[in-house]
Amino acid sequence: HYAILCPSPPPTVRPDPTLAVATPGPTPVVYLPATTTTPTTPPTTTTLPTPPDTTAVSQATTVPPTLPVTTFPPVTTTTPVPVIETTEAPVETTPPVTLPVSTQSGNITTVSPVERETDSQCRSRPLDLVFIIDSSRSVRPGEFEKVKIFLADMVDTLDVGADATHVAVVNYASTVKIEFLLKDHLNKPNMKQAITRIEPLAAGTMTGLAIKTAMNEAFTEQSGARPRSRKISKVAIIVTDGRPQDQVEEVSAAARASGIEIYAVGVDRADMGSLQQMASVPLEDHVFYVETYGVIEKLTSKFRETLCGVDPCAMGHDCDHICVNSNASYYCKCRSGYVLNTDKKTCSMKRKNLMGPCLSA
Secondary structure, rough: OHHHOOOOOOOHOOHHHHHHOOOOHHHHHHHHHHHHHOOHHHHHHHHHHHHHHHHHHHHHHHHOOOOHHHHHHHHHHHHOOOHHHHHHHHHHHHHHHHHHHHHHHOOOOOOOHHHHHHOOOOOOOOEEEEEEEOOOOOOHHHHHHHHHHHHHHHHHHHEEEEEEEEEEEEOOHHHHHEOOOOOOOOHHHHHHHHHHHOOOOOOOHHHHHHHHHHHHOOHHHHOOOOOHHHEEEEEEEEEEEEOOOOOOOOHHHHHHHEEEEEEEEEEEOHHHHHHHEEEEOOOOHHHEEOHHHHHHHHHHHHHHHHHHHOHHHOOOOOOOOEEEEEEEEEEEEEEOOEEEOOOOOOEOOOOOHHHHHHHHO
């Protein structure tokens, strides 16, 4: 009791070591109450537990390396060869397009890419081209749509323009309707739009009347055909799937005599004898037959090759540098830094280049 009432004398503090005996190791016991008495340290110890939690959270965030793993599958989806195969597929589709061109100008090593491109677009041969299409009752609506796709594809292969190819369409069944004239559309978008608006007439098959109408009305200068002096080829392409209900031999002969080259395309039930009576010679180059309208589009490349004509440069030339196709003839050009000599065939280096920088100055 004295020790409690008089805390100042130090001897009374010494008896308290009995408490220290109860908890051996006096130093740790003294520090533990000290930590409990200081409230600031417990927050430090409480923040110490939280770092493990944040490390756990950081470990949880590092666990989502599953995200890169999910990005790997896209890599494996991009890596597959199918992607390369798809890029190769178009490459395989382009050769068929260039094959007709390469057969015409493949021997010409001097032709520039521009000339090759113009060849592929039929710029080498302007045409007055009239399509004569059968829309009789035997041509079903879906089949007639195939014919219109064929016409649009043909337009895409041509070089359409005021000084290039003009196109007209004559639609026939029992009656004949000129859908548009050679002078009406001188660009591809307008022409293809006009093709989409064509409707079948649905009745009989007056092919002879259609040929006569094309000759007398579509192939005239008033309708947009060029005069004979221009020497522009006049071509008619007839597409039919039946037997004509009128005479075609005489009117076809008259059309050919007037300078119109006739191609006859027969589909399905078309009469081969009538096709041969209509077409120009040689018949093997002017008569075509397809089993259904579904495959008529395959004729596009064949007509493109035929209508483009033969590149005069491919027939042989004596140009020093570049041979340029010009309708039925050709002319020579020189590469950059060269000039064409007076013979219009050979090339010489420009005088400025020959003098050199010192002399030219």
